[in-house]
Amino acid sequence: MSQLLTEFVRSLYKTNEFIPLHAPTFGEQEKLNVLATIESTFVSSVGRFVDEFEQAMVDFTGASRAVATVNGTAALHTALYVAGVRRGDIVITQALTFVATCNAVHHMGAKPAFVDVSPETLGLCPVALESFLEDHAVIENGECRAKATGQVIRAVVPMHTFGHPVHLDEIAAVCERWNIALVEDAAESLGSYYKGKHTGTIGDLAALSFNGNKIITTGGGGMVLCSNGELGQRTKHITTTAKVPHPYEFYHDEPGFNYRLPNLNAALGCAQMAQLPKFLEQKRALAEQYRNFFKDSSFVFVDEPSHGQSNFWLNAVLCEDKVARNELLETQNAAGVMCRPIWQLMHRLPMFNDCLTGPLTVSEDIESRLVNLPSSPI
Numbered sequence: 001m002s003q004l005l006t007e008f009v010r011s012l013y014k015t016n017e018f019i020p021l022h023a024p025t026f027g028e029q030e031k032l033n034v035l036a037t038i039e040s041t042f043v044s045s046v047g048r049f050v051d052e053f054e055q056a057m058v059d060f061t062g063a064s065r066a067v068a069t070v071n072g073t074a075a076l077h078t079a080l081y082v083a084g085v086r087r088g089d090i091v092i093t094q095a096l097t098f099v100a101t102c103n104a105v106h107h108m109g110a111k112p113a114f115v116d117v118s119p120e121t122l123g124l125c126p127v128a129l130e131s132f133l134e135d136h137a138v139i140e141n142g143e144c145r146a147k148a149t150g151q152v153i154r155a156v157v158p159m160h161t162f163g164h165p166v167h168l169d170e171i172a173a174v175c176e177r178w179n180i181a182l183v184e185d186a187a188e189s190l191g192s193y194y195k196g197k198h199t200g201t202i203g204d205l206a207a208l209s210f211n212g213n214k215i216i217t218t219g220g221g222g223m224v225l226c227s228n229g230e231l232g233q234r235t236k237h238i239t240t241t242a243k244v245p246h247p248y249e250f251y252h253d254e255p256g257f258n259y260r261l262p263n264l265n266a267a268l269g270c271a272q273m274a275q276l277p278k279f280l281e282q283k284r285a286l287a288e289q290y291r292n293f294f295k296d297s298s299f300v301f302v303d304e305p306s307h308g309q310s311n312f313w314l315n316a317v318l319c320e321d322k323v324a325r326n327e328l329l330e331t332q333n334a335a336g337v338m339c340r341p342i343w344q345l346m347h348r349l350p351m352f353n354d355c356l357t358g359p360l361t362v363s364e365d366i367e368s369r370l371v372n373l374p375s376s377p378i
Contacts, residue, residue: 001297001298001299001328002327002328002331002332002335003331005293005328005332005337006331006332006335006337008293009332009337009373009374010337012286012289012374012378013374013376013378017336018336018338019336019337019338019374020338020374020376021213021314021338021339021340021372021373021374021375021376022213022214022313022314022374022375022376023213023376024212024213024217025275025279025376025377026271027271027275029271029274030268030271030272032271033049033267033268033270033271034264034267034268036267037049037263037264037267038264042263043262043263043264044262044263044264045240045260045261045262045263046263047263047266047267048263049263049266049267049269049270050068050260050261050263050266052266052270053068053218053261053266053269053270053273054066054067054068054223056269056270056273057208057223057225057273060198060273060276061190061198061200061201061225062197062198062201063198063200063201063206063225063226063227064226064227064228064229064231064232065225065226065228065229065231065232065233065235065236066223066224066225066226066232067223067224067226067232067235067236067239068221068222068223068260068261068266068269069221069222069223069224069239069259069260069261070220070221070222070259070260070261070262071209071211071220071221071222072100072187072207072208072209072210072211072221072222073100073103073104073107073222074222074239074257074259075187075207075208075209075222075223075224075259076100076101076104076157076183076185076187076207076222077104077107077108077257077259078207078224078235078238078239078257078259079183079205079206079207079224079235080104080105080108080110080155080157080183081108081238081257082205082224082226082231082234082235082238083154083155083181083183083204083205084154084155084181085105085108085110085154085155085181086108086109086110086154087108087109087110088109088110088151088152089108089109089110089111089151089152089153089154089155090110090111090112090113090146090151090152090153090154090356091105091108091110091111091112091113091153091154091155091156091157092112092113092114092115092129092132092153092155092156092157092180093105093112093113093114093115093124093156093157093158093159093185093346094114094115094116094117094123094124094158094159094346094363095114095115095116095117095345095346095347095357095360095363096117096122096161096342096343096345096346096360096363096366096367097159097161097185097343097346098159098187098343099343099346099349100187100209101157101159101185101346102346102349102352104207105157106351110154111151111355111356112346112352112355113132113136113153113355113356113357113358114345114346114347114352114355114356114357114358114360115128115129115132115358115360116128116358116359116360116361116362116363117161117362117363117366118166118167118362119362119365119366120167120305120306121160121161121164121165121166121167121305122161122162122164122302122366123158123159123160123161123164123165123166123167124156124157124158124159124166124167124171125167125362126167126170126171126173126174127170128358128359129156129171129174130174131358132358133153133174133178135358136148136356136358137153137178139178139179142179143179144178144179144180146356148356153178153180154180154181155180155181155182155183156171156174156175156180156181156182156183157183157184157185158171158182158184158185159185159187159188160184160185160186160188160189160192160199161188162188162302162310162312162313162314162315162316162372163188163189163191163192163215163310163311163312163313163314164189164192164302164304164305164308164310165189165192165193165194165199165304165305165307165308165309165310166194167305167307168184168194168195168199168202168203169194169195169202172202172203181203181204181205182202182203182204183203183204183205183206183207184199184200184202184203184205184206184207184225185206185207186199186200186206186207186208186225187207187208187209187214187222188209188214188311188313188314189208189310189311189313190208190214190215190216190276190311191215191276191279191280191311192308192309192310192311193308193309194307194308195307195308199308200225201225201227203227204227204231205224205225205226205227205231205235206224206225207222207223207224207225208222208223208224208225209221209222210222210223210265210269210272214313215276215279215280215283215311215313215377216269216272216273216275216276216279217268217269217272218261218265218266218268218269218272219265219268220265221261221265221266221269222261224239237256238254238256238257239256239257239258239259239260240256240258240259240260241256241257241258242254242255242256243256278377279377280311282377282378283311283312283313283375283377284312285378286312286315286375286377286378287303287310287312287315290315290317290373291303294317298319298320298324299317299318299319299320300317300318301315301316301317302315302316302317302318302370312375313375314372314373314375315372315373315374315375316342316370316371316372316373317370317371317373318366318369318370319369319370319371320369321368321369322368322369324369325341325368325369325370325371328371329341329371332371337374338374339371339372339373339374340371340372341367341370341371341372342366342367342370342372343367344367345360345363345364345367347360
């Protein structure tokens with residue numbers, strides 16, 4: 001199978017050179033936009049492309065407001081702040097996630113707590129979430145608190161792993177019952193839909209990422225999606241140093257973040273947004289190729305859930321066991337076809353190993369068997 005997979009991937013990308021996991025694709029408009037920004041001299045936090053990029057994201061996702069930030073971690077940090085997370089709080093998320101999810105929680109002075117994922121979505125499981133809360137939480141004076149410590153459980157952060165939308169209705173219902181804010185980590189899911197709604201528009205707030213390996217890129221960059229105008233206005237204010245508008249005076253009415261996306265990056269983003277529909281078509285076609293290739297094998301292709309449409313940001317397969325996973329990783333990377341395991345579970349990392357953690361049976365199984373495959377649009 002290893003040799004067949006190498007040959008198959010090389011046939012897809014039509015090259016004998018090194019094949020990366022996910023590379024950006026640029027066209028002529030990206031160059032023109034960046035050049036126009038340089039010639040305008042408005043390369044920093046002021047310029048027309050920032051506004052255009054935010055509006056393009058509103059138009060595409062259907063969010064009430066979109067606020068551009070310097071990267072995805074800054075977007076999630078801001079979303080948690082606007083959602084009311086403060087020092088000493090607990091934020092529930094999944095252990096099967098990229099470390100940036102938990103880093104943003106840590107930067108708030110809060111602590112993550114970990115629950116299991118769903119085998120259908122690889123994202124936060126609503127059943128595991130409900131069970132965790134029943135075991136570890138109680139409602140006191142309208143607030144959800146940890147039974148053991150009394151800390152406020154302020155938010156739940158599901159991550160749409162590899163672009164596959166989680167069970168949002170069920171998670172949202174649990175959050176409502178327990179009076180917890182829902183903040184979506186949609187960093188990987190631009191172009192993914194849950195029951196016809198774009199991911200990141202069901203929770204109170206959400207974070208997108210435009211890192212160089214995402215489906216579109218601004219080099220670095222992120223975006224906060226807001227569910228209503230009030231949250232949008234608040235998010236824009238807090239990310240722009242909390243500066244009160246004035247023709248010439250500098251007055252800031254609270255501590256804020258300097259998380260503004262430079263116009264230079266937004267220029268790239270605007271051109272990339274024009275290509276997004278094409279990228280999504282190409283990635284669905286690539287997923288179909290992988291699906292067919294693995295159909296009669298011992299490997300299980302990770303497909304989109306029945307309740308949604310995935311952007312298939314990263315394609316993945318589940319191997320029979322960890323031995324088969326390691327063999328696939330070693331042979332493909334040795335052959336110049338970049339494949340990666342999923343992230344190590346967050347509760348095993350030294351900075352998060354003392355966090356409250358529920359049973360992680362599904363997460364541990366997926367961690368031991370999953371391999372990501374080259375997924376650049378073709």
